[in-house]
Amino acid sequence: MPKYNRVILKLSGEALSGNGGMGFDFDVINQVADQVIEVARLGVQIGITVGGGNIWRGRSGVGMDRTTADHMGMLATVINALAMQDALENKGMPTRVLSAIEMRQIAEPYIRRRAMRHLEKGRVVIFGCGTGNPYFSTDTAAALRAAEVEADLILLAKNVDGVYNCDPKKDKDAKKYDFISYIDVINQGLDVMDTTAVSLCMDNDIPIICFGVDEKDGIKRVVMGEHIGTKINSRP
Secondary structure, eight states: OOSOSEEEEEEOHHHHTTTSSSSOOHHHHHHHHHHHHHHHTTTOEEEEEEOOTTTOOGGGOTTSOHHHHHHHHHHHHHHHHHHHHHHHHHTTOOEEEEESSOOTTTSEEOOHHHHHHHHHTTOEEEEESTTSSTTOOHHHHHHHHHHHTTOSEEEEEESSSSEESSOTTTOTTOOEESEEEHHHHHHTTOSSSOHHHHHHHHHHTOOEEEEETTSTTHHHHHHTTOOOSEEEESOO
């Protein structure tokens, strides 16, 4: 039996690009889709929040107006949401893309009750355009949507297999945490989720499990209660 009933999967844009850093790795996208479908068929309700860093990051707009750069990043998340939707629906999984910025020809507008209804009907809901506001990351969007739809857990699928005290790609002595509290993530300035997102999870007592997107059956193992990656919570 799954341990969790309703979860939000946060996929970074970089995760969707595989080792390329930019663009799409469709092998990775299809692997994620296969795992999402397997978990959904166990009866778990799944919402997905996608980043856009494989296409555009707001802070990349050097010299640009920050609001404009962030709006470009929001549009990038919709491209990723559509790619994820296509992969899922090609495998027979019903989905809905809900956008925080209206673009009715390609996505439904985000309405909380509509999102919850889709989840209850067994559809995978993919949230695009972050929160719809500049200066807020898609990490914060994941935390906000998790709180709004009353999710039990945020699954944070990244290109690293957990939370470390420093960058494991730069320091071979980096220490991986099995568990770390919200406040320690904030105080140590760890690059997991941005401070606003972690604070929102802490205020609403939403646990986060950070694991590698390439972890074999990682999504299913987390949902079934197996401990992989790093758990971020108030307590172990």
